[in-house]
Amino acid sequence: MELRKGLEDIAVKETSITYIDGELGRLYYRGYSIFDLAEFSNFEETAYLIWYGKLPNREELSEIREKLASKRELPPSVTKYLMEIKKDSNPMDVLRTAVSMLGVEDTDNSSIMEKSISITSKIPTIIAYFLRLRRGEDIVHPDESLSHAENFYYMVNGKRPSDLESKAMNAALILHMDHEMNASTFACLVVASTLSDIYSSVVAGISALKGPLHGGANSEALKQFMEIGDKEKAEEYVLSKLTKGERLMGFGHRIYKTYDPRAKILKGYAEGITKEKGIYNLYEVAQKVEEVGVKYLGSKGIYPNVDFYSGLVFYSLGFDADMFPTIFASARVVGWTAHVMEYLRNNRLIRPKAIYVGEIGRKYVPIDDRQ
Template sequence: MELRKGLEDIAIKETSITYIDGELGRLYYRGYSIFDLASFSNFEEVAYLLWYGKLPTRHELDDFKSRLAEERSISEDISTFVKRTAKFGNPMDILRTTVSMMGLEDRSEGDLIGKAIKMTAKIPTIISLIQRTRRNQEFVEPDPSLSHSENFLYMIRGERPSPSDTRVLDVSLMLHMDHEMNASTMACLVVASTLSDIYSSVVAGISALKGPLHGGANSEALKQFMEIETPDNVEKYVMNKLSSGQRLMGFGHRIYKTMDPRAKILKEYANQLSKNEEIKRLFEIANRVEEIGIKILGKRGIYPNVDFYSGLVFYAMGFDPDLFPTIFASARVIGWTAHVDEYLKDNKLIRPKAIYVGDLGKRYVPIEER
């Protein structure tokens, strides 16, 4: 048996959802380039594409938007739990628990995508309640007349966002919807392959995404820029970090050997959002870290990934840094559930092997003789 640590280069299923060309830095959802979708599409349309395998007609999209909007409200039990834990709990722990609560409340059978729609619609409401509770602000009820991203920002800010800010969040969420067989998607599939329920699968995905090597990297990348403080400090900071064997947060990817296409798009939006002095300074720092990092690490195929600029974009839009992984999850739940739905059509229990390297035939020693 060949040992492949981290299951590197091991395929566990065929998929028609997402294709990644790591050498050229290309990403496709259902055959559509992420650059085209980011330029011309929107959150609801891409979510529909991933779940149903095609772009919707006008009538289908209108019905789909209405269905999402109708599911945004959360129960009193979930609301009470969030309010009680928001000021001391890790947001990903709160989100994980509230998704479990959704599963308890949903007694319906079947309709996996219907349950996925419910989670996708309610998660932004939970995230906004966390942030506004900890800031001692009154909760903003979701507005069904607004689009998904517009409503998300409205609940966070308490006022309707500009079309440009709405567009930035729309594209940011689209870029985070799916990325083939990443750690959190794999976690979802392991659970789903046992024929457990979709809420349990998503809880597993959230748990995996919480880790700093996965969804937690975006807040760590922003923290890195804040630690540097000024563009003049970048070169010394980067050299000290790399010479001591530490990682540059937001750099490197298991698949991409060039710059992550999502990072290219988010860089443009981070620049667009650089309106006040703080964000402008942080963007200049990030841009300088990118230049020096690529000069040193690019030779080894290590380039900025999606996390490098996403944290800066979320921060500029008004989200608390420790909420960034929950925003990631609010979009990735679409990819998780799309892959689960696809996998279950030809399900096989995921049960890998381990290579035993211990002793055999050892004599049992009674406790009195140990």
Template structure:
């Protein structure tokens, strides 16, 4: 049977809007109420009481760990932090590469170097996910240093995931507040239902491809400015706006030209993204500490004016709006923002692909065919336009 545009047997949802593609117990979004839960725990509770390592366990195993379980997972992550096999490649990458391309390529390379690459057992799949979760901070930090002409730093196993990342990035142990904020950043980005990159990773694993291919697909999808790449663009936009007074004229022109304002809007949320609410608080706190830095003030004005202009359509700040301001205050390079999102989301991608494999079915949608039928084949020498 061919599917034609006239067929009424099928429903077409552009961008798969509203299409249910899987059953999952990992995270839930109530877009009208602005609620996000991981395994039944609200994001606010987790940001307040938990830490990223615990979230990794929660997402992967479905429940909070006991102390020994958490210790075992934390030790595994520490064991996997080093990435000697990848270092010659990371050193050889062009210094002007986008760190997100480095992340994508490095995870793909992990599939080549993994000692268990031909073992497709459930247990080893879980280990492969943990390897990616553990190595991503080292990959991002090492490349950031190498491109600046600095030597990469060995991981410090006395530090937790967030602390160690900042240490490997900056070469000094972070202060308490910076480490806390990075940990919260990791918690907030760890999972988000059936988003584009998670779906992408799931499509890949549904062919019974391997964990690294699947996570590489997720990273490639996250990179785009309509998804995780928005955080980097938000900062560029705020810098371009430059002053609080320029917010209105800048936005008027952008909206007039029907440009998408980065860090606003969401396929699922019509209410304020709960992650943005948490990050806004930290953006404000860090902004107040930095005399003369107007980013937060400009950002707040952008939010205020956007809500006035398009808030009624349900276009509100999303997670990427304030995360850029926070990361900038932590001294992190703009093009490292999306890789930080990837570091965190690797736990979510891993959880979803392992869950999906429990009752796998190949993803294979169809398209409405609107091309021609019954074409007559003309030999090349008889075609016009030679």
């Protein structure tokens, strides 16, 4: 039996959701280029595309908008939990528990699609409530008249976004919505394949996304830029990190051996929005880290990934650095649930093998006779 560490190059399902060309740095949702979707689409339209496989017509778009907008408020037990939980808790732990609680509260027999829409609708509310409560601010209830992205911004900042903020928020969420068989999506599928429920799958996805090798890298990337502080110090910082054998966060990818196309798009937003917010120096640091990182790692196919510039955009939109992975989850839940639904149409229990390298036939020794 062949051992494939990290399951590299192993396919677990056929999919018509997302296609990645890791050599050319291209990404498509349902056949549409990410460059077009980030430029022209919005959260609701792309979520519909990923879930249903086609762009919605006007009627379908207004129906999905209305569904997403009408399900944002949380059950009282979840709001109470957010009010009472320790304010220094890790936001991904808080989100994971809150989504699990949503599962306990959901006792109706609606379809996985309806439940997926409901979870997607509520995750921004969980994030924004916790963010404001831990800052000692009053929660801002969702506003049904606003789009998904605008309402998310509004619940965090207590005011409506500018045009640039709204565009950046939509694009950032679209760019995080799906990415084929990444670690968190696979975690969702493992759970779904046992015929467990969709809340349990999403909780598994959040748990896997939390790690710094996956969705947690966006916070770490921004922390790097803040620690460097000045673009003149970037080269020394990167070199010292690499010499110590540490990883440059926001760099490298299992599939992309070139620039991640999402990073290219986010870089453009990061440049514009950091300028508007008066933190352009952080963007300049990031740009220098990119230049130096590519100089030393590019020959190994290690380039900026989605997490490299996203933090600058999220930070400019009013989110705290440790909250970034939760924003990632708020978008990726669309991909997680779409992959679960696609997999369940042709389910088979996921049960790989391990190659046993231990001993067999050992003699049981009573405890008093053991060394």
